[in-house]
Amino acid sequence: MTKSAILLESVTKYYDLYTRALNSVSLAISEGDWVSIIGPSGSGKTTLLNIMSGLDTASSGTIRVNETDITGLGQNMLTRFRRENIGLIFQQYHLIPYLTALENVMVAQYFQGTVDKEAARVGLENVGLGHRIEHRPSQLSGGEQQRVCIARALINKPNILLADEPTGNLDLKNGEIVMEIIRKLVNEGHTVVIVTHNMDIAKQSRRIIEMVDGKISADSTPILTASVSARMEHRP
Amino acid sequence: MATSVEEALSFTKNIKLCLENDARCEPTNVNILIKLVKLYNYDKSLRAGKMFLRIVSKSLSKRRSRVAIAMVAVLMGAAMASGLLTVSSGMQDKLGKEFRKFGSNILVVPKSDRIEVGFPGISFGSVTEGQDVVLAGTYFDKTFPDLVTNGEVWRTGIRKIAPYWNVEGSWIEDNNDDQSAIAGISVAEKLNLRLGDYIALSYQNPENKNVSSERLKVVGTLNTGGSEDSQIFVALPNAQKISGRLGMVHSVQVSALCVECPAELIGAEIEKKLPYTQAKTVKQLVRAETLIMDQLGQMMLLITIVALAASGIGVMTTTMTTVMERRKEIGLMKSIGAENLKIASIFLTESVIIGFGGGVLGYFLGNILAQYMAESVFHAPISLVLYILPVTVGVSLAVTVLASLLPVRRATRIEPAIVLRGE
Ligand SMILES: Nc1ncnc2c1ncn2[C@@H]1O[C@H](COP(=O)(O)OP(=O)(O)O)[C@@H](O)[C@H]1O
Ligand SMILES: [Mg+2]
Numbered sequence: 001m002t003k004s005a006i007l008l009e010s011v012t013k014y015y016d017l018y019t020r021a022l023n024s025v026s027l028a029i030s031e032g033d034w035v036s037i038i039g040p041s042g043s044g045k046t047t048l049l050n051i052m053s054g055l056d057t058a059s060s061g062t063i064r065v066n067e068t069d070i071t072g073l074g075q076n077m078l079t080r081f082r083r084e085n086i087g088l089i090f091q092q093y094h095l096i097p098y099l100t101a102l103e104n105v106m107v108a109q110y111f112q113g114t115v116d117k118e119a120a121r122v123g124l125e126n127v128g129l130g131h132r133i134e135h136r137p138s139q140l141s142g143g144e145q146q147r148v149c150i151a152r153a154l155i156n157k158p159n160i161l162l163a164d165e166p167t168g169n170l171d172l173k174n175g176e177i178v179m180e181i182i183r184k185l186v187n188e189g190h191t192v193v194i195v196t197h198n199m200d201i202a203k204q205s206r207r208i209i210e211m212v213d214g215k216i217s218a219d220s221t222p223i224l225t226a227s228v229s230a231r232m233e234h235r236p
Numbered sequence: 237m238a239t240s241v242e243e244a245l246s247f248t249k250n251i252k253l254c255l256e257n258d259a260r261c262e263p264t265n266v267n268i269l270i271k272l273v274k275l276y277n278y279d280k281s282l283r284a285g286k287m288f289l290r291i292v293s294k295s296l297s298k299r300r301s302r303v304a305i306a307m308v309a310v311l312m313g314a315a316m317a318s319g320l321l322t323v324s325s326g327m328q329d330k331l332g333k334e335f336r337k338f339g340s341n342i343l344v345v346p347k348s349d350r351i352e353v354g355f356p357g358i359s360f361g362s363v364t365e366g367q368d369v370v371l372a373g374t375y376f377d378k379t380f381p382d383l384v385t386n387g388e389v390w391r392t393g394i395r396k397i398a399p400y401w402n403v404e405g406s407w408i409e410d411n412n413d414d415q416s417a418i419a420g421i422s423v424a425e426k427l428n429l430r431l432g433d434y435i436a437l438s439y440q441n442p443e444n445k446n447v448s449s450e451r452l453k454v455v456g457t458l459n460t461g462g463s464e465d466s467q468i469f470v471a472l473p474n475a476q477k478i479s480g481r482l483g484m485v486h487s488v489q490v491s492a493l494c495v496e497c498p499a500e501l502i503g504a505e506i507e508k509k510l511p512y513t514q515a516k517t518v519k520q521l522v523r524a525e526t527l528i529m530d531q532l533g534q535m536m537l538l539i540t541i542v543a544l545a546a547s548g549i550g551v552m553t554t555t556m557t558t559v560m561e562r563r564k565e566i567g568l569m570k571s572i573g574a575e576n577l578k579i580a581s582i583f584l585t586e587s588v589i590i591g592f593g594g595g596v597l598g599y600f601l602g603n604i605l606a607q608y609m610a611e612s613v614f615h616a617p618i619s620l621v622l623y624i625l626p627v628t629v630g631v632s633l634a635v636t637v638l639a640s641l642l643p644v645r646r647a648t649r650i651e652p653a654i655v656l657r658g659e
Binding site for chain 2: 046050053055056075076079080082083088090096097099100103105106107108109110111112113114115152153156162168
């Protein structure tokens with residue numbers, strides 16, 4: 001059996017007494033796998049991703065990432081763990097507005113402890129932005145900003161990549177550019193988890209997890225999903 | 237740098253790890269390796285430092301108006317602090333001089349009181365015609381050609397020591413004038429004297445009972461509101477001549493100005509220099525002086541503290557607003573790997589820059605303020621005091637950093653998860 005990059009056991013998350021965003025979720029994601037998380041809005045997808053990345057903590061249950069139990073770690077420890085192990089991509093390509101593309105990537109290096117301008121430049125080249133490194137976020141298109149985010153997420157060489165609706169704000173063409181980069185990362189051996197609304201994107205992955213009401217309601221491979229929907233379409 | 241780092245790294249490949257006592261080990265190589273590795277770390281921290289400064293400077297220049305507001309808040313407090321400090325350092329000296337206008341603060345008298353030439357400051361009762369009146373001899377304005385201080389010939393006399401004396405008519409200009417007298421206003425009223433009138437004086441020597449008479453012209457009348465009003469003033473040699481006590485004085489008035497030391501010390505010094513004398517400090521005046529100085533000092537301190545507290549609150553609210561505005565950015569920094577210390581260091585460095593800038597600018601504004609105050613209160617410029625610059629900057633830094641602690645704490649408590657929320 002392959003090693004688990006992410007392992008959740010009975011993870012429950014209460015935001016407050018009445019809001020249970022996750023209800024005893026258990027989930028193992030293998031190293032090098034490509035997983036999509038789908039489900040209606042408010043079903044707990046973002047919460048799940050936050051807990052996997054250590055951005056947020058669970059109310060109960062255990063979380064292991066890269067064979068390390070991160071369940072009880074404090075904020076600073078989680079931060080240190082995250083910057084070495086997990087790259088994050090957000091829907092609203094969050095960049096620091098007053099820094100250039102290159103500096104936005106270098107900031108992640110700085111927080112990690114090693115500033116290497118050349119490596120940052122190469123990182124931007126790898127996402128096709130070698131010619132726009134001195135531009136500020138406001139001077140970049142949405143797709144370009146998202147690619148800066150990806151370069152930043154990858155700069156400290158994490159093996160896990162978590163993305164919350166990375167193409168949600170992008171047009172088809174830019175969405176496809178981003179997905180192209182993600183496919184390349186999967187092929188390089190990264191473990192990738194994407195939250196998405198877009199079934200076309202979900203179908204490209206190797207595993208689809210559907211969330212409903214804080215629980216995993218379906219866990220399938222896209223081949224099966226595709227055949228099921230195909231059958232539906234042929235029904236009179 | 238880069239080449240030496242690469243050299244260092246390629247060098248490591250050629251070195252076999254060996255124990256210190258191992259014959260195969262070449263310690264020099266190991267030493268070189270350690271040196272180059274240190275160099276590498278230095279290079280690394282240098283680049284990290286550059287990145288840090290870039291983050292801070294760009295984030296500051298992005299929010300110029302907020303930074304300006306915070307800096308103005310610091311500047312106000314700093315200006316108040318440095319202004320009042322400058323004024324109070326100059327004030328003691330200036331105020332001391334002001335006090336000296338109210339007369340002498342030390343009286344030098346013989347240890348045994350045998351001579352009774354009248355002297356100003358002591359009341360001998362009211363004046364009626366035919367009654368005894370105190371005849372006081374004094375220097376009004378005397379130069380001492382042998383005594384030169386600060387390139388100027390030393391001058392003293394009543395006109396220097398008691399500038400508040402209000403004389404109508406004229407002063408006695410010549411110290412050897414034995415024809416003129418200045419009458420206290422009460423004496424002048426009782427005897428119905430007018431300027432230019434003559435008065436007849438008779439003096440009985442208490443020892444040999446000889447009576448001497450003198451005719452003097454009233455050249456001026458004197459109004460001080462004090463005991464001097466019921467006395468008659470002549471030049472000192474004249475009084476000595478009338479009383480037959482050549483070269484003798486009853487008392488010496490001293491107007492001592494010393495910023496750092498109490499008048500008592502000067503009195504003691506005089507007693508040491510002039511044997512058989514007693515130097516009495518005019519207690520009331522001295523006490524009033526120190527009291528006013530102390531109270532003024534306390535008031536200035538209070539104003540300074542209030543002003544600095546106001547700056548602190550100004551800085552705190554702007555910093556707090558900034559932190560709230562930058563919540564997403566802070567969350568983002570945390571989500572991409574910034575520990576609380578790094579977040580805090582960014583905000584605190586911004587505060588230090590604001591505090592430093594505000595402090596330096598405040599020092600100069602404070603000086604302008606001090607000049608203005610000195611000009612309007614003392615009618616004299618005040619000298620620039622350099623040590624107040626570091627004091628002002630230090631205080632401003634302390635205030636800004638202190639005022640930033642709460643907002644920075646708030647910043648470190650921001651949850652990184654907010655970045656992923658679609659708010
Ligand atoms: N910070 C929060 N405080 C309180 N409730 C929250 C918070 N974040 C999310 N929730 C609630 O938790 C549930 C799951 O939210 P979320 O994980 O964002 O869902 P999704 O990403 O699938 O849309 C929702 O009911 C949402 O309202
Ligand atoms: Mg969501």
